[in-house]
Amino acid sequence: MPAATVTVFGGTGFLGRRVVATLLEAGREVRVATRNPETVDAAARASRVESIAADVRDPEAVARAVQSADAIVNAVSLYVEGQGLDFESVHVDGARNIAQAAEGRPLVHVSGIGAHESSPSAYVRARARGERAVRDACSNAIILRPSVLFGPNDAFLRTLDAITRLPLIPLFGRGDTKLQPVHVDDVAMAVLHAMDDPAAAGQIFELGGAATDRYREILALVLAARGRKRWLLPVPFMLWHLLAAIAACLPSPPLTRDQVLLMRDDNVVGPDAMGFEALGIAPRNVSAVLTECLG
Ligand SMILES: NC(=O)c1ccc[n+]([C@@H]2O[C@H](COP(=O)([O-])OP(=O)(O)OC[C@H]3O[C@@H](n4cnc5c(N)ncnc54)[C@H](OP(=O)(O)O)[C@@H]3O)[C@@H](O)[C@H]2O)c1
Numbered sequence: 275m276p277a278a279t280v281t282v283f284g285g286t287g288f289l290g291r292r293v294v295a296t297l298l299e300a301g302r303e304v305r306v307a308t309r310n311p312e313t314v315d316a317a318a319r320a321s322r323v324e325s326i327a328a329d330v331r332d333p334e335a336v337a338r339a340v341q342s343a344d345a346i347v348n349a350v351s352l353y354v355e356g357q358g359l360d361f362e363s364v365h366v367d368g369a370r371n372i373a374q375a376a377e378g379r380p381l382v383h384v385s386g387i388g389a390h391e392s393s394p395s396a397y398v399r400a401r402a403r404g405e406r407a408v409r410d411a412c413s414n415a416i417i418l419r420p421s422v423l424f425g426p427n428d429a430f431l432r433t434l435d436a437i438t439r440l441p442l443i444p445l446f447g448r449g450d451t452k453l454q455p456v457h458v459d460d461v462a463m464a465v466l467h468a469m470d471d472p473a474a475a476g477q478i479f480e481l482g483g484a485a486t487d488r489y490r491e492i493l494a495l496v497l498a499a500r501g502r503k504r505w506l507l508p509v510p511f512m513l514w515h516l517l518a519a520i521a522a523c524l525p526s527p528p529l530t531r532d533q534v535l536l537m538r539d540d541n542v543v544g545p546d547a548m549g550f551e552a553l554g555i556a557p558r559n560v561s562a563v564l565t566e567c568l569g
Pocket residue numbers: 283284285286287288289290307308309310313328329330331348349350351352364368384385386387419420421422423424430
């Protein structure tokens with residue numbers, strides 16, 4: 275039977291808000307667990323959305339947030355460490371707290387493509403350890419690993435849009451890294467389908483969009499959509515690492531070592547991975563909705 279009430283950790287985030295909307299459209303009651311319940315917007319509160327204060331690092335608050343819920347979603351993220359937050363406490367300890375509190379109830383844990391424990395990126399290593407902690411605490415947890423997310427008001431296309439305003443566009447290396455950007459609403463739908471599908475229990479799904487493109491090809495799409503003509507300048511990764519090291523001295527660095535490392539490796543669905551097809555979803559590609567997303 276489909277879950278009637280779902281607690282969504284990270285329900286105030288880019289993906290989490292779309293998960294909440296998708297669950298509401300499917301007739302579910304939603305409880306958004308956030309550190310700041312007042313940020314859950316009034317429109318959401320007026321519908322079937324309840325908000326509850328919970329920091330995922332606090333096991334007792336997590337347990338309160340999932341009380342009487344039929345299913346749980348973890349769409350929490352932390353991309354840059356600082357201000358008392360680190361990858362280990364959010365992506366590993368926080369993920370474990372949620373998985374333990376789930377006590378066998380359907381749990382959808384959102385991670386990311388490429389999570390592996392030997393990665394040079396502290397962020398990616400923490401995502402992988404988080405997945406292991408979730409699996410150890412809750413063997414039936416469903417793990418979703420999306421590629422980079424796009425959609426209206428996203429961070430990905432908005433950043434590319436800003437970059438393509440520059441007179442000369444610096445590339446990560448030669449811009450050859452392959453990405454499989456995935457629409458945020460397709461991932462939100464995957465959360466719903468996975469939660470409702472008993473066959474998904476205990477499985478890992480890698481979620482990529484309909485098209486795989488190199489970084490420079492996606493930049494070219496944005497340039498064409500904006501009617502801009504620019505030179506693309508290959509910049510060795512070594513130089514990016516140097517820039518990230520310098521930026522690390524700033525209070526709010528515009529570029530981090532982890533972001534540079536993430537751009538070194540392809541971010542695409544593995545050849546043998548289960549994905550959207552197994553969940554009965556046909557994903558979109560960037561070019562189909564680019565103009566709408568750029569606004
Ligand atoms: N965006 C992408 O391109 C992308 C790509 C691949 C995978 N993913 C994965 O998708 C998921 C969602 O990412 P997103 O980009 O939507 O994240 P986001 O917009 O940055 O939102 C982060 C969310 O995490 C919550 N959060 C952070 N620390 C918390 C804590 N200590 N306790 C409770 N909540 C906390 C925030 O809630 P409050 O601030 O309200 O507490 C917020 O709702 C993550 O697992 C991410 O790794 C995203």
